[in-house]
Amino acid sequence: MVLQHLLHGHQAPGVIGRARGYEALTALVLNRRRLYGRLVTLADIRPGERVLDIGCGPGYLTALAARKGAHTVGVDPAESMIQLAQRLRGADDCEFRVGRAESLDLPDESFDVVVSSFAVHHIPEPVRAAAFAEMHRVLRPGGRLLVADFPPPRGRVARHLIGAMTGEAMSANPVERIAPMVGEAGFTAVTSGEHRPFLHHVRAVK
Ligand SMILES: C[S@@+](CC[C@H](N)C(=O)[O-])C[C@H]1O[C@@H](n2cnc3c(N)ncnc32)[C@H](O)[C@@H]1O
Incomplete structure (x- = not known):
């Protein structure tokens, strides 16, 4: 709970308010270039495509996708995240909105590709189906979806530690529910994969 409390501040459930803390923490604990580089490869982003990054946080993935020559839009409910993303990563081909x-x-x-990294477990459970329906709505027919989230740790000790630091959201993150929800939203060719310890991903086509 400690980490969760430190990062969230006084925000609606799931919204990470302490943007600079999140940016510093992820830069410290994740090999971001490798992790997010893998996501850009999985999404197969091509020059000229319009890419939407949902729950973009400080925009690391949004910016990496833009470097592939795509026009990218990052969306996040936390104003502090959007402000930090604009400051660190805003450019003509990379825009950020609350x-x-x-x-x-x-x-x-209006988009060729929708990506979302590590945000699904932050979207309140009662509106998660609506979120996948929105991803489907904004994609053009034939457009591609890539959703990535943290798989829960395997061992009991690791689960307990993560639970103590971050709460239920990550210690028991039900990533196996993502693929069925993506299918229920109307996507086809739904496939999933895992790259431990940080990555469970689901790909699909509209
Ligand atoms: C763990 S962070 C991931 C940020 C970024 N995608 C990354 O990979 O670093 C989760 C993000 O989801 C955002 N979030 C929370 N509720 C959301 C919602 N209902 N819709 C979209 N994003 C949401 C949080 O504000 C936070 O920035």
């Missing part, structure tokens, strides 16, 4: 996955203020069929 918004929630379950009610995107974006037109139908």
